Amino acid sequence: MSNVIFTIIFFVAIGLFIRNTRRIIRNIKLGRKSDRSDQKIKRWKHMIRVALGQSKMTVRPIAGLLHIIVYVGFIVINIELLEIVLDGFLGTHRVLSPYLGTTYDVLIATFEIFAFLVIIAVTVFWLRRNAMRIRRFWKPEIKGWPKKDADYILYIELVLMFLFLTMNASDNWLQQHPDGQSYYTQVGHFPISSWITPIFDGMSYAAVVSIERTSWWLHIIGILAFLNYLYYSKHLHILLAFPNTFYANLNPLGKFSHSEAVADEVKLMLDPSADPYASTPVENEQQSFGAADVKDLNWVQLMNAYSCTECGRCTDVCPANQTGKKLSPRKIMMDTRDRLEQAGKQLDQGLEMDNNTLLDNYISREELWACTTCNACVEACPISIDPLSIIMDMRQYLVLEQSSAPTELNAMMTNIENNGAPWPFNQQDRLNWSKE
Amino acid sequence: MMDNTTNSVQTMAEMTQNGVSPEVLFWVGCAGSFDDRSKKITKAFVELLQSANVSFAVLGPEESCTGDPAKRSGNEFLFQMQASTNIEVLNGYQVKKIVTACPHCFNTLKNEYPQLGGQYEVLHHTQFLYQLIEEGRLKIDSKTEYKGKKITFHDPCYLGRANKEYDAPRALIKKLNAELVEMKSCKEKGLCCGAGGAQMFKDAEKGDKEINIERTEQALETNSEIIAAGCPFCNTMLHDGVTNKEKESKVAVLDISQLLAQTESL
The missing domain is CATH 3.40.50 (Rossmann fold)
Incomplete structure (x- = not known):
């Protein structure tokens, strides 16, 4: 009976997860094309180094080390999930133990040690977020849901680890009990949960069985629920960090994106013999220059938005943000995701996209013009998110579609057009310095 | 500053006329050409090039803004106009190697000109000066x-x-x-x-x-x-x-x- 219930819960959870994943993919595909099929080997290496190897996390050693503990713990403990799921389907108990012998003991012990380390790391994470005034965790864009989201993730992880250890502790107690010998055979080694085991002394056999069963069920249901929480959470990074680093921009950070659409126009301007009707590719005709909304961004930028875990390392190093300007690269990514979610919801309801845009309704012009394009945010991101490219695309929209650059910048650009320098000096005087 | 020596700086046009092809083109940049503080940098760098006996030329009146501030402002159109014009001049002189004291010019010439047809070896002046010292040309x-x-x-x-x-x-x-x-x-x-x-x-x-x-x-x-x-x-x-x-x-x-x-x- 229990295996039927388990099978239903399991497949409902997986079904929901697939539905949410499809929505994310659909939303990401609302973006423009960007060919990232090149340099496969370099991309694999980048992903292995940055996502799998966490190379950028350790730039900040304390947070980096704690994160690696949680990350490795998550992967290692998920090996145990294989057995839990098999037990669930088959109605068995610790089905893999007879096949693995002492290896099983070593594995269970390893999982326990990691569970313990994860509890410590997550507790420190919570203290860093709530008790210590770490600047990046108290920025305005983190108020409300993002703050709660961050705390919920930590609570869920703590609860899951405690359930896992309680399950083992009660199992261990039952293994010692004369009534338990047939079902709870003596397997596993419990270096951490054996500290909990004595609290069951004095309880009835049935009570401890129900504690063991409850922990087992809550643990696996918790994990399946957490899997489905990802879609609503910044925690999606645990999956998206991998494609995000794989499809990252591998060019030098100073090389900003090139616009073919503009190149076509420039060719027409400079080549009097060009046929304006023959050479304008149809594909570029409906596209506006730059980006006013999420559909004007490319799919990698949209994936970036879903991958962002709002750690705020970008905002922490942003010179504009450090000096009190409104710009926060993290907010650029959060706004992009919020707007994309909004657009996606409208699609789910069969509606046309509303008239809101990422520009103005989410990201203000003041934020966009405060950027110095210094690339500190891009360099700081542990999973190769590029907030700067979104800022640049939006500036491009403001200038090329709306001619609404700040006045001083318009003056600078007029100077470049007229005399080939950002200041009003005559181009013929460019060599005057040599005679002064 | 040895102002008198900078007098002898030659343009690409002059060099080409004399049938000489310089080792490197010194891209002075707008700041280096017009801004008072930056002109001192330009002169100091020229002095070093001369002392290392580097054969170099500048574009002088044929140089124009690389387009960096236009591109970073969002004016891709103006950037590409500037780039195309500059590339025409640079390719006209068959320039192979460029050195500049401005990292913005350096980045734009190095990374953003190739897609528009401008392929050059581009060095920041600190990279070039270091090479000159290592080669024993600059003491x-x-x-x-x-x-x-x-x-x-x-x-x-x-x-x-x-x-x-x-x-x-x-x-x-x-x-x-x-x-x-x-x-x-x-x-x-x-x-x-x-x-x-x-x-x-x-x-x-x-x-x-x-x-x-x-x-x-x-x-x-x-x-x-x-x-x-x-x-x-x-x-x-x-x-x-x-x-x-x-x-x-x-x-x-x-x-x-x-x-x-x-x-x-x-």
Whole structure:
């Protein structure tokens, strides 16, 4: 009976997860094309180094080390999930133990040690977020849901680890009990949960069985629920960090994106013999220059938005943000995701996209013009998110579609057009310095 | 400065007319051509090129803004117009190698011109100067006036993070036998001076501090006598910062080429 219930819960959870994943993919595909099929080997290496190897996390050693503990713990403990799921389907108990012998003991012990380390790391994470005034965790864009989201993730992880250890502790107690010998055979080694085991002394056999069963069920249901929480959470990074680093921009950070659409126009301007009707590719005709909304961004930028875990390392190093300007690269990514979610919801309801845009309704012009394009945010991101490219695309929209650059910048650009320098000096005087 | 020597700087047009093809084109840039502080950098670099007997030319009146501030402002159209015009001139002279003292010009020429048909070997002047010293063409008197002095280096964003060149400028400072001291944010973590992304040409958005003041404070914390820069815009921003802090009599902001030009044994 229990295996039927388990099978239903399991497949409902997986079904929901697939539905949410499809929505994310659909939303990401609302973006423009960007060919990232090149340099496969370099991309694999980048992903292995940055996502799998966490190379950028350790730039900040304390947070980096704690994160690696949680990350490795998550992967290692998920090996145990294989057995839990098999037990669930088959109605068995610790089905893999007879096949693995002492290896099983070593594995269970390893999982326990990691569970313990994860509890410590997550507790420190919570203290860093709530008790210590770490600047990046108290920025305005983190108020409300993002703050709660961050705390919920930590609570869920703590609860899951405690359930896992309680399950083992009660199992261990039952293994010692004369009534338990047939079902709870003596397997596993419990270096951490054996500290909990004595609290069951004095309880009835049935009570401890129900504690063991409850922990087992809550643990696996918790994990399946957490899997489905990802879609609503910044925690999606645990999956998206991998494609995000794989499809990252591998060019030098100073090389900003090139616009073919503009190149076509420039060719027409400079080549009097060009046929304006023959050479304008149809594909570029409906596209506006730059980006006013999420559909004007490319799919990698949209994936970036879903991958962002709002750690705020970008905002922490942003010179504009450090000096009190409104710009926060993290907010650029959060706004992009919020707007994309909004657009996606409208699609789910069969509606046309509303008239809101990422520009103005989410990201203000003041934020966009405060950027110095210094690339500190891009360099700081542990999973190769590029907030700067979104800022640049939006500036491009403001200038090329709306001619609404700040006045001083318009003056600078007029100077470049007229005399080939950002200041009003005559181009013929460019060599005057040599005679002064 | 040896103003009389810069008189002999030749343009590509003059050199081509004489049938000479220079080793390298010196891309002076707008700041280097017109801004008073930056012109000193230009002259110092020319002095070093001449002392190393490098055959070089400039474009002079044929040079025009690379388009960097236009592109970073979002005016891709104006950028590509500038780039196309410049590439036509550069390709017309069959230029192969370019050196520039401006990291913005450097980045744009190196990374953003190739797609528009401009393929050149592009070097920042600190990279080129380091090569000249290593090849023995440029000689530095190791008993310089900088010996033991504290110098801190401000990484220009478009040389550092944008193009991963952190070593060349530092190697040059070490050649001066000076004590190189790092600011609390340097190299990959270097803090911007506040001028990039066309901010040089506009007022900053509302905030509680100017970026150049923040960076200048970091530089002053090192107790260096000299803040070395590798970008004409950073140079101006940091100089303004030092002036704002009323430290200009104690702390000098100088380009690395200026540091070298003052020591080099001519």
